[in-house]
Amino acid sequence: MLFLYNPLMNNFTKTPMPEIINILHEQLKTLAPKESLAFEVLNPDIATSVYAGNAVIIAGELYIYHGYKSWVDLAQILSCRMLTPTQNAAHTIIIRYEKLNADESFHKSIIDKEEKYGVTSIFGEIHKNEEPAFIAHYLKALKNVTINKRSRILNLGVNSGDEFEVIQKYISNFENMELVGIDYCPSAINAAKKKFAAFKNITFFAHDINDLSSLELGSFDLIISIGTLQSSNLDFNPLFMSIVQNFLKKDGAMVLGFPNCRWIDGEMVYGAKVKNYPFSEMSLLYKDVVFCKKYLQQKKFRVMVTGKDYIFLSATSIRKESEFNSSKV
């Protein structure tokens, strides 16, 4: 790892954030991926309960305060990762940013479409359940739909089963549930089958979501689909409506996860990205979330939208028991 300790190292102890961004942005243009730069800032631990930008006076000198959250956020905004800071002078630390290698991402994978998300792909190295910004919101979404009261659960785009692992390990009543996972990636489905071989209440199918009806799966109390329905090989709106109409029980529930991030060089980077924009642009994400929300509301579901790096839509039926029973006949 190469650290570029500039003899004229940036001193940002008194610099406002817009200026810091400009300076670092220019300096990063001259660095190759994996190279680093360093800068000196006020030690954030010097004070507490201080919002960024406030003045802190030490020995009669005025400094501008920024907390660690600001420095971690800035690293991501500048396509860097923050390395461990080191203590410098009594009141300052040195922060180092390593420039991310944008080429190290499964988003750029050119292997065949079924194996793009296979076990040997870069995607196979991602463990979303270890990212707090994913798992905390996923668990909350499962709670929102009272998962422990759901018997038949379908996961579309289940990959190697990480989302089921959470249910198996952390949700009570798992043993009384029947879980079905679908994905057209053979290696991911094989890995899922192996991982859950001991659990007879979980079934996996290597199958195309475009042809769900041929599996004759029946209907489900809960349908989960994370990072899948927006895939380019799927026609989002008609597919979503047909899933609700044909596979979701009238009193069922849904958890949909929409990625609002990219996976780059070991980092989950905030912000959805679409083709033709070199930066994060979220129109498509919002359009799809709002489409599902409105459609489900028309069908008498209560819908909540939560999350950050993944946007979770959780929906539960608000049909009264009597209304539901009469509509079943």
Ligand SMILES: C[S@@+](CC[C@H](N)C(=O)[O-])C[C@H]1O[C@@H](n2cnc3c(N)ncnc32)[C@H](O)[C@@H]1O
């Ligand atoms: C971005 S990955 C998300 C996987 C997992 N839900 C997650 O969030 O980690 C999308 C998954 O959908 C699967 N997939 C995409 N199109 C599909 C299709 N038409 N039929 C079945 N699976 C599909 C891919 O193989 C992949 O495992």
